[in-house]
Amino acid sequence: MGLSICFLSFVFLLFFSFLNFVSGLYFIINDLVIFIEWEILSLNSSLIVMTILLDWMSLIFMSFVLFISSMVIYYSEDYMEGDENLLRFIILVLMFVLSMMFLIISPNLISILLGWDGLGLVSYCLVIYYQNVKSYNAGMITALTNRVGDVALLLSIAWMLNYGSWNYIYYLDIMSNDYQMVIISWLVVLAAMTKSAQIPFSSWLPAAMAAPTPVSALVHSSTLVTAGIYLLIRFNILFMNTYLSKLLLLISVLTMFMAGLGANYEFDLKKIIALSTLSQLGLMMSVLSMGYSYLAFFHLLTHALFKALLFMCAGSVIHSVNNTQDIRFMGGLINMLPLTCTCFNISNLALCGMPFLAGFYSKDLILEIVSMDNINYLIYVLFFLSTGLTVCYSFRLTYYTLTGVFNFSSVSSISDGYWIMLKGMIGLLFLAIMGGSMLSWLIIPTPNMICLPMFMKYMTLVVTIVGALLGYEIFQFKISWDLNVMKNYDLTNFLGGMWFMPVIFTSYMNYGPLKLGYSIIKTVDQGWNEYFGAQSMYSYLSNFSKINTLLQFNNFKIYLVMFVSWVGLMFMLM
Numbered sequence: 001m002g003l004s005i006c007f008l009s010f011v012f013l014l015f016f017s018f019l020n021f022v023s024g025l026y027f028i029i030n031d032l033v034i035f036i037e038w039e040i041l042s043l044n045s046s047l048i049v050m051t052i053l054l055d056w057m058s059l060i061f062m063s064f065v066l067f068i069s070s071m072v073i074y075y076s077e078d079y080m081e082g083d084e085n086l087l088r089f090i091i092l093v094l095m096f097v098l099s100m101m102f103l104i105i106s107p108n109l110i111s112i113l114l115g116w117d118g119l120g121l122v123s124y125c126l127v128i129y130y131q132n133v134k135s136y137n138a139g140m141i142t143a144l145t146n147r148v149g150d151v152a153l154l155l156s157i158a159w160m161l162n163y164g165s166w167n168y169i170y171y172l173d174i175m176s177n178d179y180q181m182v183i184i185s186w187l188v189v190l191a192a193m194t195k196s197a198q199i200p201f202s203s204w205l206p207a208a209m210a211a212p213t214p215v216s217a218l219v220h221s222s223t224l225v226t227a228g229i230y231l232l233i234r235f236n237i238l239f240m241n242t243y244l245s246k247l248l249l250l251i252s253v254l255t256m257f258m259a260g261l262g263a264n265y266e267f268d269l270k271k272i273i274a275l276s277t278l279s280q281l282g283l284m285m286s287v288l289s290m291g292y293s294y295l296a297f298f299h300l301l302t303h304a305l306f307k308a309l310l311f312m313c314a315g316s317v318i319h320s321v322n323n324t325q326d327i328r329f330m331g332g333l334i335n336m337l338p339l340t341c342t343c344f345n346i347s348n349l350a351l352c353g354m355p356f357l358a359g360f361y362s363k364d365l366i367l368e369i370v371s372m373d374n375i376n377y378l379i380y381v382l383f384f385l386s387t388g389l390t391v392c393y394s395f396r397l398t399y400y401t402l403t404g405v406f407n408f409s410s411v412s413s414i415s416d417g418y419w420i421m422l423k424g425m426i427g428l429l430f431l432a433i434m435g436g437s438m439l440s441w442l443i444i445p446t447p448n449m450i451c452l453p454m455f456m457k458y459m460t461l462v463v464t465i466v467g468a469l470l471g472y473e474i475f476q477f478k479i480s481w482d483l484n485v486m487k488n489y490d491l492t493n494f495l496g497g498m499w500f501m502p503v504i505f506t507s508y509m510n511y512g513p514l515k516l517g518y519s520i521i522k523t524v525d526q527g528w529n530e531y532f533g534a535q536s537m538y539s540y541l542s543n544f545s546k547i548n549t550l551l552q553f554n555n556f557k558i559y560l561v562m563f564v565s566w567v568g569l570m571f572m573l574m
Contacts, residue, residue: 005090006077013070013097017063024059028442032056035107051167053107057297060442061230062104064301065222068308068428069097075312075424076214079319089129093218096122100223104230107169109157116153116195116227120146123224127211138210141505145204149194149228156187172237185238189248192228196281199255203502205278209270213315216270220277221308229284229300236293248289249375253382256282258499260389264396264471265496269314269325272397276351277307279390286383287366290373298443299362305435306350306358309428313344316421317401320414327397332406336414341402343425348398350432352391353464361436363387367460368450384463391467396475 026032034054041048073093080086099118106112120143128139160166162180174181197205205225209216219225239245259278266272280303288296318325320337334341346357353363370383416422450457494500530536 005087006073009090009094010070010074010077013066013073017066017070020059020063020066023054024056024063025442027054027056027059049108050111051108052105053169054105057233058104061222061297061301062101064304065097065100065104067431068222068304069093069218071424071427072214072218072308072312074427075217075315075421076212078418078420078424079214079315080212089212092122092126092129093215096126096215096218096223100227103227107167107234109153109160109166109168112231113150113153113157116191117150119195119224119227120150123208123211123219126215126219127208129212129215130210135210138204138207141207141502142204145201145505146194148201149191152187152190152194156184156191159184159187168235172235181238182244185235185244188231188235188238189244192232192285193248193251194228195231196225196228196285197255197278198282198285199251199258200501200505202255202258202278202498203505206271206274206498207502209268209274213270213311213318216274217308217311217315220274220311222304225277225281226300226304229281229288229296232285232288233293233297233300236288236291239289239291245289245291249286249379252282252285252289253379253386254282255279256286256386257382257389260386260393261495262498263393264389265492266393267326267328269318269327269330269397269401270311271325272327272393273307273310273314276310276390276393279386280307280351282386283363283366286379287370290370290375292366292369294443295362295366295369298439299366301439301443302350302358302362302436305428306347306432309343309425309432310347310351312421312425312428313340313347316340316418316425317344319418319421321408324408327400329408330401330406331404331408332402333414334402336406337416339416339422340425343429344402345398346429347432348394350436352394352468353387353460356437358432358434358436361440364460365440365444365448368452368457369448371452371456371459372450384459387460388463388467388470391464392471395468395471399472399475 032055034052036052036054038050038052039047040050073090076086076089076093080089083089096119099115099122102115102118103112104115106115123146124139124143127142128135157166159180160168160171163171168184171181194201208219211219239248256279259275259282263272263275263279266275280299284296284299284303287299317330317333317337317340320333320340321330324330350357350359353360355364367383367387370380497503
């Protein structure tokens with residue numbers, strides 16, 4: 001039953017992906033936009049309206065999400081083989097994709113919230129899929145951190161009651177001028193920062209790796225973490241507000257730098273790739289804050305292709321080495337998993353921005369436009385340093401996993417035997433190679449005019465080569481490197497632990513508000529409210545009913561005695 005649902009879901013999603021892509025091409029060529037308003041219910045003057053925005057951006061993005069999710073579901077048929085709850089898993093993934101579709105096609109904050117909260121809820125269910133304590137903790141961190149963004153979105157919905165409609169697309173032109181719309185823009189940026197895990201909300205992203213690997217491939221490429229980026233691409237006009245854009249630029253560049261540093265100290269294979277996603281999200285967010293929304297969208301799509309492939313390859317490797325995720329137990333896998341390692345290498349090189357792979361067309365253009373932009377030295381240095389760190393941890397990963405000596409069990413039969421998983425990876429492999437050039441023709445048909453001095457033009461190439469050499473050479477001296485790391489344990493703990501953000505958020509930020517909430521509930525809701533409210537009313541009514549019963553079952557003398565005593569009491573009080 002589960003396997004047949006897998007195949008049917010794969011065919012269904014692939015068909016709709018192709019349909020959306022062809023429609024997107026038609027919309028680009030003819031410069032079309034379709035805006036649909038469907039009135040669900042009308043009560044007096046209150047309208048409940050479902051709005052749908054179909055343009056080239058939403059259709060192309062939907063086609064990519066559907067294509068990647070179809071490959072992930074096909075891949076899951078082999079990866080999740082033997083799982084008793086495969087049907088539940090497939091239904092959860094399909095609900096996840098449906099929530100993302102709602103978010104993509106909605107120009108209305110109410111329907112966006114439907115997709116937004118759908119993503120949050122289903123992601124929690126998927127993170128706790130392997131039901132153990134680690135998964136539950138990771139799911140709780142994910143859910144609580146994302147609730148901050150949900151509250152920000154709810155507040156922006158409440159604030160838009162001042163305007164008479166929740167279709168934000170009508171108000172984009174006045175967003176940067178009207179002070180009330182500036183409040184909405186700050187709230188929307190806060191929501192996007194939580195969903196896309198920018199500082200200080202970064203701790204949930206590596207924790208969400210507790211989910212099954214196919215889910216990680218879907219979440220980290222085109223769905224959950226890109227929801228915030230996509231929302232800001234739609235709200236791109238709000239970056240005319242200079243203070244907001246400058247703040248977001250600083251935060252996103254620091255996120256990119258922090259994730260790049262952390263990945264160089266990490267030994268968990270999935271967490272390294274998760275931190276690389278965080279780094280790329282920082283890159284997209286920083287480009288957005290500079291005002292280049294099309295460029296951010298271009299990188300969003302190319303990144304989705306090679307990152308989904310990278311996670312699928314990592315899942316295949318983990319599956320082969322008996323579910324071990326520590327890269328120190330791997331090594332020499334190129335001899336035993338040639339096809340998987342080929343896909344792994346290509347996706348890794350695309351991440352590094354190797355010329356003529358998918359990542360090159362967007363990353364190179366981004367770095368050159370950043371070089372031309374009017375930004376300060378700090379941002380410029382952090383940009384290129386973060387790019388170098390990306391190449392550094394990618395080649396470190398290659399060294400630990402693919403080359404050298406096999407460090408796992410001496411008796412092992414590892415081979416490329418998971419053919420369904422391989423087919424799923426090969427489906428993405430061609431797009432990871434050719435997708436960048438294809439998208440550059442579609443999204444940026446007119447070449448950008450880049451005018452830079454020679455040393456700045458070569459800066460991208462130099463940083464990439466230096467990062468690759470450092471990543472490969474430093475980690476060849478494993479023993480001396482590990483000894484130095486242990487000598488400087490405090491510094492290593494700080495840099496590799498994402499600048500103590502997980503500790504702060506789990507131990508202090510979550511524990512403090514939760515403890516405060518518990519004390520407030522006990523003191524107010526279950527304390528004074530009960531005393532002066534329901535319990536007090538119950539005791540008053542109970543006493544009155546007892547007195548009433550007493551009066552009804554006695555004669556007139558008692559009434560007289562009570563009346564006299566009451567009058568006497570009144571006189572005494574006066």
